[in-house]
Amino acid sequence: MKNIFQPDLYINSLDDLDLKRLKEEGYRNILIDLDNTLAPYYDKHIDERAKEILDKMSEEGFFVVVMSNNHEERVRDFLKGTDHHYQSMSLKPTKVGYKKVLERYGLKASETLAIGDQILTDIVGANRMKIFSILVEPLVEKDSFSTRINRQFEKILYKIGAVKK
Numbered sequence: 001m002k003n004i005f006q007p008d009l010y011i012n013s014l015d016d017l018d019l020k021r022l023k024e025e026g027y028r029n030i031l032i033d034l035d036n037t038l039a040p041y042y043d044k045h046i047d048e049r050a051k052e053i054l055d056k057m058s059e060e061g062f063f064v065v066v067m068s069n070n071h072e073e074r075v076r077d078f079l080k081g082t083d084h085h086y087q088s089m090s091l092k093p094t095k096v097g098y099k100k101v102l103e104r105y106g107l108k109a110s111e112t113l114a115i116g117d118q119i120l121t122d123i124v125g126a127n128r129m130k131i132f133s134i135l136v137e138p139l140v141e142k143d144s145f146s147t148r149i150n151r152q153f154e155k156i157l158y159k160i161g162a163v164k165k
C-alpha cells in the first residue's frame with residue numbers, strides 16, 4: 001500500500017514543473033494550493049509570478065482550479081481580476097473539497113494533479129483521492145499559525161524517514 005504522506009513528485013519550485021511531460025503522461029487538470037504555494041499567506045493579491053504560473057498552466061491546456069483551505073474572501077480577493085476557478089474552504093486532507101471540484105467540473109481523479117506545499121493537507125488529501133500529488137517547497141518560511149503546527153509534524157515525518165524528497 002502506498003505511503004499516504006509520500007508525494008508522487010517533489011519539486012523545489014513551481015518553475016521546475018514539466019507541464020509538457022505531465023500532459024504527455026495523460027494529465028489534464030491541476031488543483032493548486034494558494035497559501036505558500038502560489039503566494040505567501042500575507043499577500044492579499046495575486047502577483048505577476050503567480051499570474052504567469054497559472055496562465056502558463058492554462059495555455060498548456062490544463063484545466064486549473066485554485067484549491068485552498070482558506071476562506072472564500074481570501075481566495076476570491078487574491079484572484080480578483082483573473083478568471084481562474086477556485087474552491088475555498090476545501091477541508092484538505094478530507095475528500096470533501098476534492099469531490100466537489102471533480103464533480104462540479106466533471107474531472108477524473110486519474111487525470112488530475114494536485115500541487116501544494118504541505119504534506120498533511122495537500123499531499124495526504126491528494127493521495128487519499130488517488131490524485132497525483134506534487135509537493136513544492138514553501139515559498140517563504142513564514143506560515144500562518146495552523147500551518148506552523150503542521151510543519152512540526154512534517155519535520156517528524158522527514159526525521160523518521162516516512163517522507164523522502
Ligand SMILES: [Mg+2]
Binds near residue numbers: 037
Ligand atoms: Mg499551502
